[in-house]
Amino acid sequence: MNILNNQLKTLLLTADDNSHFDQTQLVNEKKAELKAYFKNTWATYESLFSLINADEAYFLRPEPLRHPLIFYFGHTATFYINKLILGKYINKRVNKKLEAICAVGVDEMSWDDLNSEHYDWPSVAEVKEYRDQVAQLIENLIDSMELNLPITKDSLAWVLLMGIEHERIHIETSSVIMRMLDLKYLTGQGKQYQAWQACTVSAEAPINQLLDVAKQKIVLGKPDSDHTYGWDNEYGQQHIEVDEFSASQYLVSNQEFLAFVEDGGYSKFEYWTTEGQQWLKFTQATIPRFWFKQDNNYVQRNLLDEIPLPLNWPVEVNYLEAKAFCHWKSQQSDKHIRLPTEAEWQCLRNAIDDDLVSWDKAPGNINLEYYASPCPVDQFEQQGFYDVMGNVWQWTESTIDGFTGFEVHPLYDDFSTPTFDGKHNLIKGGSWISTGNEAIKSARYAFRRHFMQHAGFRYISSNNANLPKQAFNPYETDNDICQQLAGHYGPFNHPLMSTVNHSTNAFMVDNYQKSLANYVKDICEKYQCAKNKLLDLGCSVGRTSFELANTFSFIDAIDFSARYIRYGVQLQRGEHIRFTTQKEGELFEFNEINLNKLDLPAAKNILFSQGDASNLKSIFNQYDVVLAQNIIENNHHPKLFLTTINKRINDKGLLIVVSNYSFNEDKTAKTQWLGGIKVNGENVTGFAGITEILSDEFNLLEQQELIKVSPINQRNFDTSVMHVTVWQKK
Numbered sequence: 011m012n013i014l015n016n017q018l019k020t021l022l023l024t025a026d027d028n029s030h031f032d033q034t035q036l037v038n039e040k041k042a043e044l045k046a047y048f049k050n051t052w053a054t055y056e057s058l059f060s061l062i063n064a065d066e067a068y069f070l071r072p073e074p075l076r077h078p079l080i081f082y083f084g085h086t087a088t089f090y091i092n093k094l095i096l097g098k099y100i101n102k103r104v105n106k107k108l109e110a111i112c113a114v115g116v117d118e119m120s121w122d123d124l125n126s127e128h129y130d131w132p133s134v135a136e137v138k139e140y141r142d143q144v145a146q147l148i149e150n151l152i153d154s155m156e157l158n159l160p161i162t163k164d165s166l167a168w169v170l171l172m173g174i175e176h177e178r179i180h181i182e183t184s185s186v187i188m189r190m191l192d193l194k195y196l197t198g199q200g201k202q203y204q205a206w207q208a209c210t211v212s213a214e215a216p217i218n219q220l221l222d223v224a225k226q227k228i229v230l231g232k233p234d235s236d237h238t239y240g241w242d243n244e245y246g247q248q249h250i251e252v253d254e255f256s257a258s259q260y261l262v263s264n265q266e267f268l269a270f271v272e273d274g275g276y277s278k279f280e281y282w283t284t285e286g287q288q289w290l291k292f293t294q295a296t297i298p299r300f301w302f303k304q305d306n307n308y309v310q311r312n313l314l315d316e317i318p319l320p321l322n323w324p325v326e327v328n329y330l331e332a333k334a335f336c337h338w339k340s341q342q343s344d345k346h347i348r349l350p351t352e353a354e355w356q357c358l359r360n361a362i363d364d365d366l367v368s369w370d371k372a373p374g375n376i377n378l379e380y381y382a383s384p385c386p387v388d389q390f391e392q393q394g395f396y397d398v399m400g401n402v403w404q405w406t407e408s409t410i411d412g413f414t415g416f417e418v419h420p421l422y423d424d425f426s427t428p429t430f431d432g433k434h435n436l437i438k439g440g441s442w443i444s445t446g447n448e449a450i451k452s453a454r455y456a457f458r459r460h461f462m463q464h465a466g467f468r469y470i471s472s473n474n475a476n477l478p479k480q481a482f483n484p485y486e487t488d489n490d491i492c493q494q495l496a497g498h499y500g501p502f503n504h505p506l507m508s509t510v511n512h513s514t515n516a517f518m519v520d521n522y523q524k525s526l527a528n529y530v531k532d533i534c535e536k537y538q539c540a541k542n543k544l545l546d547l548g549c550s551v552g553r554t555s556f557e558l559a560n561t562f563s564f565i566d567a568i569d570f571s572a573r574y575i576r577y578g579v580q581l582q583r584g585e586h587i588r589f590t591t592q593k594e595g596e597l598f599e600f601n602e603i604n605l606n607k608l609d610l611p612a613a614k615n616i617l618f619s620q621g622d623a624s625n626l627k628s629i630f631n632q633y634d635v636v637l638a639q640n641i642i643e644n645n646h647h648p649k650l651f652l653t654t655i656n657k658r659i660n661d662k663g664l665l666i667v668v669s670n671y672s673f674n675e676d677k678t679a680k681t682q683w684l685g686g687i688k689v690n691g692e693n694v695t696g697f698a699g700i701t702e703i704l705s706d707e708f709n710l711l712e713q714q715e716l717i718k719v720s721p722i723n724q725r726n727f728d729t730s731v732m733h734v735t736v737w738q739k740k
Contacts, residue, residue, distance in 0.1 A: 017378050018050040019367050020446045021171060022237050023161040037157050044167060045152045051174045051446070052145055054378075055181055057205060059083055061188065061314065063197045065134045072190035075461070077129075079191075082184045084112035084137040086177040087144040093173060093421050094151075099166050104147065105140050108132055148173075160237070169421060171239045178446035179455075185443055186463055189300065189313050196314055208312045208383030212320030215263035216388045220256035220345075220471050221395065223357055227251050230356060231413040232452035238367060243426040244452045246413030250353045255472040257350065257358060260387040260396045261404070262335065262467055264301075264310070265321035270335050271297055281337040286330035289460050298327050299462050312383045322386040324397070324466040329405045329435050329459035332467040345471040352408035352454075354470060355438045359451060361393040366449045374400025375442045377449045384442055384464070400444070403437035403455075403465035410436050410456035414586055418600045427600055429456050430484050430588075437465050485600060486589040491551075491573060495589045497720040498523050498553035499603045522718040526734075527557030529714060530637060530666060533736055534561070537711060539664050540634040547623045548639035552578025552616075556605065559613035566630055568621040570644075575618040581605050582613055592723040599724075624651040631658045635666065642669040642696060644677055648684055649703065656707040656739060665708060665737040670718075670730040671696030697733060708737035 021043055025036040059079070062068060068080040088109045094100045103109055111129060132140075148170065161167045188196065197203050232244040276296045279287050289295075297303075300311045301319065308319035327335075332349060339347040364373055372379040374390040376399055384401050392398045409432050418427060434456035440449050441464035447453055457463055486492055500521065534541055542563045546555045549567035551574050558565060569575050577587055581604065590598040605612060621627070623638065624647040636659055642648045659665060673683045673696070680687070684699030701710065714734040719727050 016050075017054065017445050018047050019377075020175070020238050020450065021047050021161075022367060023159075023239065024237050025159045033159075036159060040159060040161075040167075041152055041155075041157055044170065045149060048148060048152065048170065048174050051177050051181075054445070055086060055177050055184075056141070057202055058181055058185060058188070060202045061196050061206060062191075064195050067191055067195035068134050069131060070191065070195075072192075073187050073462070076183075076187055078131065079184065079187055080131045080134065080137065081112055081129075082180055082187070083134070084108055084132065084140065086173070086180050087137075087141045088112040089176050090144055090148060090170075090173040093169055097166070097169055097421050099151070099169065100147075104143050108137070108140050112137075163419060168239070172419075172422060175239055175241075175447040178448060181445065182441065182443045182448065182464065185313060189311060193314070193316065203314065206314055206382040208315060208317075209320075209323075209381040209385040211386055211389075212317070213322050213386070215265035215322040215386075216260060218258050218260050218262070218266055221259050222256050223254060223354070225252065225254040226357055228353060228356055228360060230353060231415075236452070238450060239447055240452060241425055241447065241454070242416065242418050242422070243410065243412055243454050245417070246415035248413045252353050252357055253472065255350075255354055255470050257354070257395065257470045258468045259394070260468070261324040261401060262332075262469065263321060263387050264319055264323055264325045267298070267325035267327070267335060268308070268319075268321070270338050273338065275334060275338050278338075281334040283330065283333060285459060286334055289330050295331075298325060298331065300326050314382070320384075320386075322388065323384045324387050324402045326384070326402055326462075326464060326466050328462055328465070329457075332405045333459075335467075336469050339469060347469050347471055349405055349407045349467055350470045352406050352436050352438060355404060355406055358393075358395055358398045359439070362398060365451045366446075372400065372449075374398070374440075376400030376440045377445050378443055381442055397439070397468075399439045399449075400442065401466075402441045403444070403463055404439045405465055405467045406436045406438055408436045410434050410454065412588075412602075414604075416588075416602060423598075423600060427485055432484070433458055435459055437463065441465070484588065486577075486587070488573075489592075491577070492589045492591060493720060493722065494551045494574060495577065495587065495603070496591050496601070497718075498551050499587075499608060500591075500721060521553075522716065522720075522732075523553035524557055525716055526637075526639075526668065526732075527554045529716065529734065530554075530558060530635070531561050533664065533666065533712075534635065537664065537736075537738065539662075540660070543633050543635075545630060545633045545636045545658065546639070547637065548641050548644065549578065549618070550574045550639070552581065552618065554637070554639070555616050555618075556581070556608075556610045556613050559611045559616055562635070563615060565613075565616045566633075567616050567618045568623070568626070568630070569618075570620070570622055572620040575620055578616070578618045581610075582616060582618070584612065591721065594723055594725070624648070624654070626658070633659050633663060635664045637666045637668070639668050640670070642667065642684055642700065643672050643674065646678055647682055648678065649682055652684075652700065652703040659739045661739060663739050664711075665704070665739070667700060667735045667737065668716075668732050669696060669700075670732055672730075697735065700735065704737055708739055711736040711738050 025040060068083065069078050071078050091104055091109050092113055095103065152170065155166050157167055229247055229249055231247040232240045234245060275281060276290065282290060302309055309316050310319050336347045336349060362373065366377065373392055374397060375381060375385050388396055390397055390400060410429050412426065412430065436454060436456045440453065443464060541561055544558060544562040544565045546565055546567045549555050549569045552567055555565050555567040555578065567578060580587055586602050586604045588602050590600055592598055623641045623645050636655060641651055645651055655665060671685055673686045685694050685696030687694055716732045716734055718730045718732050721727055
């Protein structure tokens with residue numbers, strides 16, 4: 011055991027149960043805890059970097075997919091300042107140069123995307139001086155800040171916890187990079203060296219076996235009521251029914267993985283995914299990254315030493331290697347072997363009651379409580395399995411995604427969202443160096459599949475030969491679609507779109523699609539129109555149809571763009587839609603919508619279809635109401651649409667035409683324009699053109715104008731005065 015086992019546990023957000031204390035005492039006690047936790051984290055980080063004995067090592071890149079260590083030495087301190095500036099908790103920078111160069115770029119690159127860009131890195135002495143200044147600033151801030159309990163996400167204390175937990179993440183990621191440095195750059199003596207001692211026990215590995223796990227229903231996600239700090243992707247809920255499966259009793263050991271290596275596992279492409287084959291070709295890997303051969307014997311590199319391959323320690327590999335092993339293992343047995351999903355891992359973890367904040371002593375090799383390395387896979391038993399938590403992280407088959415209700419924190423909106431791309435797989439359980447938030451039950455971290463961490467794996471066998479389907483719900487970023495979604499389902503953070511204010515003539519209007527739907531309802535009541543069947547043409551992403559779903563028995567919602575209607579379909583299925591809205595420049599907000607959140611009906615009576623308004627299939631007929639949204643100016647043949655639509659409407663049925671008459675040759679040939687042109691020297695408006703075509707078959711009942719405001723970004727809006735004309739079939 012070493013002196014690093016004095017790690018303080020992640021802070022409780024609530025006051026301690028000291029009812030005899032008054033509020034002031036409770037607040038002062040919590041501030042003291044926060045300060046102690048900050049100092050403990052800071053000291054651990056600096057203890058790790060003190061292992062480097064030559065300044066030149068800070069500027070090497072032993073992991074070419076990561077920045078040199080000088081970046082990480084400065085990064086965690088600059089993170090505090092940049093977040094405090096962003097949150098307006100401080101108004102003065104400490105070092106502009108450092109806070110720019112050490113701010114971003116921590117996510118690993120693609121394995122074939124080596125970045126040779128030149129950086130003007132600061133000196134080690136400059137970073138050390140900077141870190142001292144930041145540490146003093148944070149301690150003073152804790153002493154002087156106001157604090158209300160419990161600590162909430164809009165609190166300065168939450169931002170400071172964000173900085174603390176962020177630094178604890180980089181204790182781990184930095185140690186991985188140091189593990190790739192030449193040993194000559196790492197100290198071999200002194201107090202700090204003694205503090206980071208590896209496990210010294212190794213032997214033959216136990217024989218792995220599969221243990222049964224019963225079918226069960228679980229809930230993934232950290233509840234908002236939890237009393238510890240959490241990252242955005244941890245919150246929300248996902249209910250899952252997990253089928254029975256069998257899981258390996260131990261993590262895969264070096265010895266078990268060695269059989270795969272010696273059977274030519276790295277040279278047999280049939281075991282590898284397409285991505286894995288590409289990675290193999292690029293890296294020419296033949297063994298795990300932390301193994302090497304010396305005199306025909308395998309040796310393992312730890313943080314500070316090299317030792318004969320410890321056969322009973324867990325193997326440390328990336329996802330691609332773990333996946334290949336599982337394919338190989340399946341061929342060696344009559345079972346379907348694969349990595350567990352997040353939910354399957356959680357079934358194992360749920361059997362353990364203790365969590366970081368409640369245990370007296372860690373029930374696994376975690377939180378730096380035992381070793382500065384992995385240890386034998388049969389040392390820490392937890393409910394029949396070993397190393398459910400700790401020793402090394404465990405790769406899963408699950409790509410990371412947000413749970414239902416996921417929301418980004420406004421001061422760190424890119425912590426999780428860049429990883430919701432289907433390319434980052436979850437690792438669970440923590441490693442020997444995982445502390446703070448990383449060590450709690452609800453921790454969720456993810457890396458690209460080719461990336462190295464202190465990570466290994468356990469495998470499972472399931473009767474279901476197919477991998478359980480993973481929900482993949484990325485953020486839509488296409489500007490056109492995002493603006494449609496924002497216009498239909500906003501306002502979000504657009505205060506100018508929240509209330510009606512005619513007196514100021516400002517763009518303060520109700521949601522246009524909702525207003526249009528309300529107008530349609532009023533018209534149907536006013537003219538006693540039947541409400542059996544509605545055709546919503548130009549429905550876009552569907553808000554108007556959803557608003558009218560309880561008014562009509564059936565709705566056909568049609569748009570020319572299949573890209574648009576798929577979002578209506580997803581909402582109808584009960585799915586959550588995620589999309590971005592531009593704030594300004596490169597700054598975006600992340601939005602999530604669903605019908606429940608919008609208080610809209612499930613609307614099983616809507617059929618979304620892709621179609622051309624001027625060339626609809628014959629099945630689209632017998633409508634009581636046809637709502638034509640911007641068909642006149644967005645259709646290639648609006649005249650044909652108007653001359654044929656009467657055949658699709660019941661007698662006395664209504665045609666509601668909505669247009670701003672923005673005729674454009676990019677969408678409609680000028681010969682087809684209904685207005686905005688001169689005919690025989692006379693001006694012809696769009697309304698006049700519509701009237702000329704429709705008057706033989708329809709009577710004009712009334713006209714109305716509605717204001718449509720579509721957000722472009724937080725301070726810019728596209729505003730139209732929509733002309734609504736109501737026609738009744740004769």
